[in-house]
Amino acid sequence: MSRRGETFQAQVLAVLSSRDGPLSAYDLLGELRESNPKIAPPTIYRALAALRERGRVHRLESLNAFIACQCENHQHASILSICDDCGAVEESVAPDLLEKLATVIGKSGFAPLRHVIEVHGVCAECGAGQAPA
Amino acid sequence: MSRRGETFQAQVLAVLSSRDGPLSAYDLLGELRESNPKIAPPTIYRALAALRERGRVHRLESLNAFIACQCENHQHASILSICDDCGAVEESVAPDLLEKLATVIGKSGFAPLRHVIEVHGVCAECGAGQAPA
DNA sequence: TTGCAAGATGTTATGTTATAACATAATGGA
DNA sequence: TCCATTATGTTATAACATAACATCTTGCAA
Ligand SMILES: [Zn+2]
Ligand SMILES: [Zn+2]
Ligand SMILES: [Zn+2]
Ligand SMILES: [Zn+2]
Numbered sequence: 244m245s246r247r248g249e250t251f252q253a254q255v256l257a258v259l260s261s262r263d264g265p266l267s268a269y270d271l272l273g274e275l276r277e278s279n280p281k282i283a284p285p286t287i288y289r290a291l292a293a294l295r296e297r298g299r300v301h302r303l304e305s306l307n308a309f310i311a312c313q314c315e316n317h318q319h320a321s322i323l324s325i326c327d328d329c330g331a332v333e334e335s336v337a338p339d340l341l342e343k344l345a346t347v348i349g350k351s352g353f354a355p356l357r358h359v360i361e362v363h364g365v366c367a368e369c370g371a372g373q374a375p376a
Numbered sequence: 377m378s379r380r381g382e383t384f385q386a387q388v389l390a391v392l393s394s395r396d397g398p399l400s401a402y403d404l405l406g407e408l409r410e411s412n413p414k415i416a417p418p419t420i421y422r423a424l425a426a427l428r429e430r431g432r433v434h435r436l437e438s439l440n441a442f443i444a445c446q447c448e449n450h451q452h453a454s455i456l457s458i459c460d461d462c463g464a465v466e467e468s469v470a471p472d473l474l475e476k477l478a479t480v481i482g483k484s485g486f487a488p489l490r491h492v493i494e495v496h497g498v499c500a501e502c503g504a505g506q507a508p509a
Numbered sequence: 510t511t512g513c514a515a516g517a518t519g520t521t522a523t524g525t526t527a528t529a530a531c532a533t534a535a536t537g538g539a
Numbered sequence: 540t541c542c543a544t545t546a547t548g549t550t551a552t553a554a555c556a557t558a559a560c561a562t563c564t565t566g567c568a569a
Binding site for chain 1: 480495500
C-alpha cells in the first residue's frame with residue numbers, strides 16, 4: 244500500500260469521524276471530490292474495504308451506509324442502534340450477548356463468523372422530544 | 377387489493393418457499409417473467425413489501441435478498457443464520473435474547489422498533505464436509 | 510344505469526449502490 | 540537496470556430500488 248491509498252483512507256475516516264450519523268459511499272465520494280474532483284467509486288470502496296478490515300469503519304447493512312467505529316478496541320462484533328428519527332447511530336459491545344446468540348444458533352451446528360446486529364428505533368433524545376405515544 | 381396483486385404475492389411466496397436459500401428481487405423477477413414476460417421491477421417490490429408486512433417474507437439486509445418465513449407464527453423478530461458456503465438460511469426465534477438486547481441498548485434510553493440480526497458462518501453440513509481447520 | 514372517487518396496477522424512466530475489467534504507475538528486489 | 544508484484548486510476552456496467560405518472564378496476568351514489 245502506497246502513500247496515496249493511505250491518504251484516501253485517512254480522508255474517508257476523517258469525514259466519517261466528523262459525523263454523528265452514517266454516510267453512503269457516494270456521500271463520501273462527494274466529500275472527497277471537493278479536494279480531488281477526479282476520484283471514482285472504486286477508490287472510495289477500496290478505502291472503505293481497507294478501513295473495515297482494520298475495524299475502523301462499520302457498514303450498516305440495513306442502510307447501505309458507513310460509520311466510523313466509536314470504540315476503543317476496534318475489531319469487535321458490534322451492536323448498532325440506529326435512530327430512525329435523527330439518524331444517529333450508537334455502538335454497543337456485549338460479549339455475553341454474542342455468546343448467547345452463538346448458543347441459540349449453534350444448536351443446529353452452525354458456526355458463526357460474522358455478526359450483523361442492527362436495531363432500528365428511536366433514541367433517547369428523539370423519544371423525549373415528542374409526546375409519549 | 378385486487379385479484380392480480382394477490383396472484384403476484386402468491387407466486388412470489390411460492391417461488392421463495394420452494395428454495396432453501398435467498399433470492400434477489402431480480403431473481404424473482406426472472407422467475408415470474410417465465411409465466412408473464414411483461415412484469416417490471418415495481419411489481420416484484422410491491423409484492424415483496426406486502427408479504428413482508430404480513431411477516432411471510434424476510435429481507436436479508438446483508439445480502440439484498442429475500443426468503444420465505446420458515447416459522448409457524450409469522451410477525452416476529454427473527455435471527456437468521458446464513459451459510460456463506462452453501463447459501464442456506466435458517467431462522468431462529470429467541471425472545472429472551474431480544475430482551476437482553478433491549479437491555480443492552482436500552483441503557484442509553486434507546487427504544488427499539490425493528491431488529492436486524494443476521495449471522496454469517498458455516499452450517500453444520502458444510503462444516504462437517506471439510507477438514508477441521 | 511351511469512358517472513365518479515379511490516385505490517390498485519402497469520409502465521417508463523431514473524436514481525442509487527457496487528464491482529468487473531483492464532490500463533497505468535509505483536515499489537522493491539534480482 | 541529490469542522485471543515481477545502490487546497498488547491505483549479509469550471506464551464501463553452490473554445489480555438493486557423507487558419516483559412519477561398513466562391506466563384500469565371496483566364499488567358506490569345519484
Ligand atoms: Zn466498532
Ligand atoms: Zn434520534
Ligand atoms: Zn420468520
Ligand atoms: Zn452450508
